[in-house]
Amino acid sequence: MISAQLFHNLNKYARITTDDFAVIESKLSKKFVKKRKALLMEGDVSRYVYFVEKGALRSYTVDKEGTEHVVQLVVEEHWIGDLCSFVSQSAGNINIEAIEDSEVLLLAHHDLEMLYEQIPQLERFFRQLFQRAYVSLQQWHNAAQSEHAEERYQQLIKEHPHIAARIPLIYIASYLGITPESLSRIRKQLFS
Amino acid sequence: MISAQLFHNLNKYARITTDDFAVIESKLSKKFVKKRKALLMEGDVSRYVYFVEKGALRSYTVDKEGTEHVVQLVVEEHWIGDLCSFVSQSAGNINIEAIEDSEVLLLAHHDLEMLYEQIPQLERFFRQLFQRAYVSLQQWHNAAQSEHAEERYQQLIKEHPHIAARIPLIYIASYLGITPESLSRIRKQLFS
DNA sequence: AAATCGACTTGATGTATGTTAAGTAAAATT
């Protein structure tokens, strides 16, 4: 078995046998991404979804003023991708970049489609993954509409302490939807 | 066939045969919800997901200040629910209420779980549904972070003209994450 | 038919967060 991490992750929401996993693994490839290097650039068609084995990455968009907006902040044992581009296999508007030197597993679109037919439990896995991702995002979006940045930052520290500790402030601020200056002021007020 | 609408909806993202559909239909029940009446209240366990056959509904949360925040605005041929409560079968924090007199089909949690085992194409359908819901929400959230309310309102008019025309301003404003007063001013500026 | 309620508007004023600008210190690059 190449990746015990992935095997474990798949079996969180589905029942993937070692035989099924061998089939899945035969379709995977691995990529190393150096800190601050891009894994995906906007305009590209996202041919893969990525499972992070090591490191930390962010996905982000760039608006018409040139400001970056972090969409996902992801560490080991989590999935990242431009889902919109991936499912439509057309040009996307999301960039993915490593925040630390990272290692990711790549699963190609046509392979995944084929695996869905062959291994119904894999479709179960992704159904659950998207279900959970949707619920989390709905709650995050709701928090953005009903709470001030300070409360959302405290919630982030509480629910994802490893992220808050490990990821540079600029990306956390962007993920919270505020400027680094604002987050710096919030931190000053909280910790002094 | 009781609901051609639902049959058509399921076959948008999956291949549900008439035989399979008969099995699904045997698990459905129907409910009529009068304007301004609740279909689900926060604190309840959401035992069902709802498919809207007729009318319009909104789901919303209430924050600690007592302000309502619209989460979903839904008309015929769309799904609505408190997914978080539904999947965990524990108390939720979402309210669902009819904006117009409505008719909805109910699909219970344990029935859906059973149907997933029996009809893999139904799992395909929901995998795709959540995938699309996630992508849409990600784009909506991103717009909320990078665009002003006026631009988001124009986008809403463009992409969902029926919603903008049919749903009262107060709910549109809440969905946009602004007050009715602000949306009223935006409209004044746009249409005069 | 009267009374109430819901949907929407308008104006004066307040505030969370943005913008601009300037700086320090550590990390990365040469």
Added chain:
DNA sequence: AATTTTACTTAACATACATCAAGTCGATTT
């Protein structure tokens, strides 16, 4: 080792949108 870049901080000022308050008009209820 020197230089550049990145991460972060602080301060003065600007702004999108909220809040509070008051009012109109039509729909709903009694």
